[in-house]
Amino acid sequence: MPRLKIDENLPVVHVSDRSTLENLTGSWRTMAPRLRPEKCTGCMLCWKYCPDACIEMIDGRPVIDMDHCKGCGICVAECPPKCLIMVEEGAR
């Protein structure tokens, strides 16, 4: 019979020693944010609003970790000078 195996090996909780960085949420993306750095004021709003915390400010400019960016477009919507734009995934 296809019974669930019930023995002392049933786990109580599953505590993981793996980093969530291994979860490459970038593969979910169909659109990608692209920075046009000329107009960027370094205000950090994109950094603050990114729900995936995948934007790092380096030398006052946002650098997006594309392995984890889900392509939600929130940074683009929040950028005051509109220097972040959404492009088709794979576009140059």
Place this chain on the structure above:
Amino acid sequence: MRKVLMGNHAATLGAVLARAQVVAAYPITPATQVVELIAEMEAKGEFSGRFMRIESEHSAMAALLGAASAGARCFTATSSQGLAYMHELLHWVSGARLPIVMVDVNRALAAPWNLWTDQTDSLSQRDTGWIQLYCATNQEVLDTVLQAYKIAERVQLPAMVVLDGFTLSHVYEPVDVPTQEQADAFLPPWDAPRRLDPAAPAGFGAMEGPKGYMRLRKRLALDMERAEDETERAGAEFGREFGRDYGVIETYRTADADTVLLTSGAVGSTAKQAVDELREAGRKAGVVRVRLFRPFPAKTLRRVLRQGQKVAVVDRNYSQGQQGIFCEELKAAMYGLPERPEIYGYVAGLGGGDITVELLKEIWLETDSGKASALEPAWMEDPR
């Protein structure tokens, strides 16, 4: 018009065709698309109601409590943690006797995180005074949203329309979408018997002593009981309008069945396939799919299931410290009858595991052979 729709969008179209006037919602996987499409339709001018983006599920239901008190036909959709977060307001809405319709897309509750289908989220809300209807196809989702308004408004109680996460919510099926005229002919506008109205100020939900509270609860209980017949009635009226009949349960090849699989949701349609295969092998198998869970359709089930029959209840849910929830409810409904079927409980597919045709056949065969335990549920898992 026939369209190919995911279950979530079938739910949306049901609400739009019902002319929901206020929709307040907060997104959650796998229910987000239900309200996302309403927002999109509102932006395009295809939805004349008001769509409100709200900061949480608790607040979304609170917003609808207000809108429905003012007499609006209201709609929302959620799932799992979001439904759990609404819990307090669910009691408020039923106590205020407001016929709000909500779609819940079944998803397992954390911890640990799990996105897949499991009925414990909606069944955890079974004591909140909401009518609950479980669907097996995307067509049924659309049709049930329309019927839910009719039932809810006739008994002045809120109704939850439940569909399986991903198995229905994200799977595309052909769906016959009624025209607005057809929907209007089936569902008249909601004329609320009481309204929050600045021109005629009044208080709602104020303090009641034990005597008053007890009487209000009994009236709610009577109206909830009435919802079993009202569900049959709305299902028959729907059949006359659209040619698709619905009842509180669906039976399949049960008339001469020795052993019956009793289940709910999309598993109900998988079970039909299992029964067809068992019948081909000469076994007398049948299915009862429970569509209405609250009120529990005890009257109908007592009529359909009989002494000498064995019933294998397949629950994709679990009440910790008890058993599968449909199983415990069925046992309670049958207890005390001089003649009743034998009832056996199976728990399967928690957290979204597949409940396959093969698994259902194994369950049927074990029950039919008399080897199942009537005292405790068997936990099943498809080994593949």
